[in-house]
Amino acid sequence: SAVISQKPSRDICQRGTSLTIQCQVDSQVTMMFWYRQQPGQSLTLIATANQGSEATYESGFVIDKFPISRPNLTFSTLTVSNMSPEDSSIYLCSSRGLAGVSETQYFGPGTRLLVL
């Protein structure tokens, strides 16, 4: 199983600022994903972090607001830009291994963000 760590675990930010969340996986993985969980809600996929190319965003999410990097097969960052209180959520990184090898998707511990 993959072990995923995220930094920071939580933060309190002022509106208008940006926060970059880091995700580290303990092994090389094909796919990395970023999810958002708004208070009391389920998880929604923000984007797929592609290694060596731009991230692929889901409907309702745009690169200007949530720029993503994935410089290698074990690391990705998500930036929440120009934050507003509506961005207060838990942000979770997820990974999946090689196609045909592992179907299980693992999640990091999440980053709890509060925007004032």
Next chain:
Amino acid sequence: SQQGEEDPQALSIQEGENATMNCSYKTSINNLQWYRQNSGRGLVHLILIRSNEREKHSGRLRVTLDTSKKSSSLLITASRAADTASYFCATAPNGGGTSYGKLTFGQGTILTVHP
């Protein structure tokens, strides 16, 4: 968009009782995965069931899948206070390409087990 629906939304039981949670989905799937989340923390993977499987067991967990009804259930037997958490089902779509690996989550069931 969330295609999964879970019921009940909340379940309260006594220690030792069994807990059953249900999940329904709308599109064709490759597999369905169940997760547990404690108090807004990260998700812990519980069990994965493939579309060609009907039942799977892991310890005190039993998962069933009925692809004709597009539904799944998670049974926790002999529940413990430590099982108190939110439980989510998530479906992985069929096919590859841009849909590969994207999970769609249900709304979750909040389980409370009283000691």
